[in-house]
Amino acid sequence: MTDATIVTAAILAIGDELLSGRTKDKNIGHLAQVLTLVGIDLKEVRIVPDDEEEIVAALNALRARYTYVFTSGGIGPTHDDITADAVSRAFGVACIHDDEAMALLGAMYERRGLDFTEARQRMARMPQGARHIPNAVSTAPGFIIGNVHVMAGVPQVFQAMVDALIPQLQTGTPVQSRSVLSPFGEGDIGGPLAEVQKAHPETSIGSYPKFVGRNFSTDIVIRARDAGTLDAAENAVRAMLDTIAATRSA
Amino acid sequence: MTDATIVTAAILAIGDELLSGRTKDKNIGHLAQVLTLVGIDLKEVRIVPDDEEEIVAALNALRARYTYVFTSGGIGPTHDDITADAVSRAFGVACIHDDEAMALLGAMYERRGLDFTEARQRMARMPQGARHIPNAVSTAPGFIIGNVHVMAGVPQVFQAMVDALIPQLQTGTPVQSRSVLSPFGEGDIGGPLAEVQKAHPETSIGSYPKFVGRNFSTDIVIRARDAGTLDAAENAVRAMLDTIAATRSA
Numbered sequence: 001m002t003d004a005t006i007v008t009a010a011i012l013a014i015g016d017e018l019l020s021g022r023t024k025d026k027n028i029g030h031l032a033q034v035l036t037l038v039g040i041d042l043k044e045v046r047i048v049p050d051d052e053e054e055i056v057a058a059l060n061a062l063r064a065r066y067t068y069v070f071t072s073g074g075i076g077p078t079h080d081d082i083t084a085d086a087v088s089r090a091f092g093v094a095c096i097h098d099d100e101a102m103a104l105l106g107a108m109y110e111r112r113g114l115d116f117t118e119a120r121q122r123m124a125r126m127p128q129g130a131r132h133i134p135n136a137v138s139t140a141p142g143f144i145i146g147n148v149h150v151m152a153g154v155p156q157v158f159q160a161m162v163d164a165l166i167p168q169l170q171t172g173t174p175v176q177s178r179s180v181l182s183p184f185g186e187g188d189i190g191g192p193l194a195e196v197q198k199a200h201p202e203t204s205i206g207s208y209p210k211f212v213g214r215n216f217s218t219d220i221v222i223r224a225r226d227a228g229t230l231d232a233a234e235n236a237v238r239a240m241l242d243t244i245a246a247t248r249s250a
Numbered sequence: 251m252t253d254a255t256i257v258t259a260a261i262l263a264i265g266d267e268l269l270s271g272r273t274k275d276k277n278i279g280h281l282a283q284v285l286t287l288v289g290i291d292l293k294e295v296r297i298v299p300d301d302e303e304e305i306v307a308a309l310n311a312l313r314a315r316y317t318y319v320f321t322s323g324g325i326g327p328t329h330d331d332i333t334a335d336a337v338s339r340a341f342g343v344a345c346i347h348d349d350e351a352m353a354l355l356g357a358m359y360e361r362r363g364l365d366f367t368e369a370r371q372r373m374a375r376m377p378q379g380a381r382h383i384p385n386a387v388s389t390a391p392g393f394i395i396g397n398v399h400v401m402a403g404v405p406q407v408f409q410a411m412v413d414a415l416i417p418q419l420q421t422g423t424p425v426q427s428r429s430v431l432s433p434f435g436e437g438d439i440g441g442p443l444a445e446v447q448k449a450h451p452e453t454s455i456g457s458y459p460k461f462v463g464r465n466f467s468t469d470i471v472i473r474a475r476d477a478g479t480l481d482a483a484e485n486a487v488r489a490m491l492d493t494i495a496a497t498r499s500a
Contacts, residue, residue, distance in 0.1 A: 044304075
């Protein structure tokens with residue numbers, strides 16, 4: 001465990017529609033799963049409105065604290081898409097029409113026989129000096145500045161950007177997990193499970209009630225970066241459940 | 251608009267399982283919709299791990315800033331359920347086994363012929379002086395202290411607690427919304443839509459791309475607390491779309 005590499009991250013989801021309940025977020029859960037798989041520890045998520053002050057404040061708090069910040073939303077062509085401005089302000093650089101993005105988008109709209117309107121040109125805006133995140137779905141790129149990765153809110157586009165981005169990131173030793181289904185409710189296993197956690201401090205043991213009808217069972221999830229550590233804790237959990245079962249049938 | 255009552259809120263979702271991607275949150279979107287309906291403006295959401303320091307820090311930041319804070323998760327019977335401790339610490343009061351909650355839970359487990367274990371007794375813990383949020387599903391109450399409302403993470407229980415809670419809250423003048431479907435993509439309407447927003451500053455106009463195959467259309471959502479204001483902006487949006495359609499067919 002001592003030589004495990006720890007890489008941390010936060011997600012900042014941006015959009016009034018997430019806070020009004022009009023749109024149910026799909027990006028947070030998706031990226032959370034992907035990050036876990038590659039060994040990046042997601043430590044915090046925030047959702048803020050389309051408000052420049054709020055975006056800047058959240059971004060500055062998160063980027064100072066975690067290895068990476070990933071944002072979703074607010075990089076489209078309309079007046080309520082203000083993420084590029086907010087990110088530029090957070091970094092104290094100009095928000096410009098990026099030459100390479102202008103060329104990409106201009107060529108794409110020409111191929112499609114569509115006007116490259118001022119609104120569409122907004123999608124080429126990013127902080128001066130930012131690098132692109134390619135967008136295989138709708139061309140308009142996301143961008144990277146410092147440790148901040150700015151992606152679209154539309155899930156198909158967000159996911160394409162995540163796919164393009166992940167191979168470029170520093171990743172850590174992935175946390176592995178084992179799931180043990182307990183036929184007993186949390187109230188029956190809570191005491192002994194706390195003892196197992198205490199005896200295996202290098203693991204993180206979570207307990208998740210499953211509620212069907214009026215009956216509870218429990219998913220016990222053991223997490224650790226090291227397989228041996230994980231094996232030992234899993235064995236202890238299984239032994240604990242056997243003991244409870246034996247007591248019940250006695 | 252000037253005499254509208256504004257009531258604000260934040261959601262703090264607590265749980266390692268949300269950050270690992272194991273569990274896809276269902277509570278944020280549900281409560282966001284309910285709050286919008288009753289006229290409470292959800293301004294911010296945070297998701298933090300089962301870590302007392304992190305919960306306390308987020309809670310203190312949010313409760314100082316918004317009318318209400320709603321939390322989900324971490325009030326079950328196991329060692330990783332530490333929300334009651336964290337909330338008590340944030341308010342600087344003792345975390346106690348509440349008498350009324352002990353009586354409720356004790357009676358329930360007696361009826362069900364189950365031991366009222368130390369783990370189950372943990373579900374009666376709350377900050378000294380907290381009031382209950384009734385739980386029609388599984389009895390163990392949520393609680394209220396100051397402007398903070400602490401609820402379960404299991405969606406069925408969370409929703410039952412929200413139902414019990416909402417009638418007790420101060421509510422504001424609800425934001426109403428109108429949705430206008432634009433057959434044109436955001437790139438075609440972005441410029442004129444920004445003009446409509448500028449001419450109707452008391453509304454908030456959002457633009458949400460719908461992406462099917464390779465074609466974009468756009469949901470334009472106009473939001474305001476006042477019906478007259480909303481009517482005027484909706485008419486302006488429809489007139490704008492008619493103008494674009496006429497230009498296209500000319």
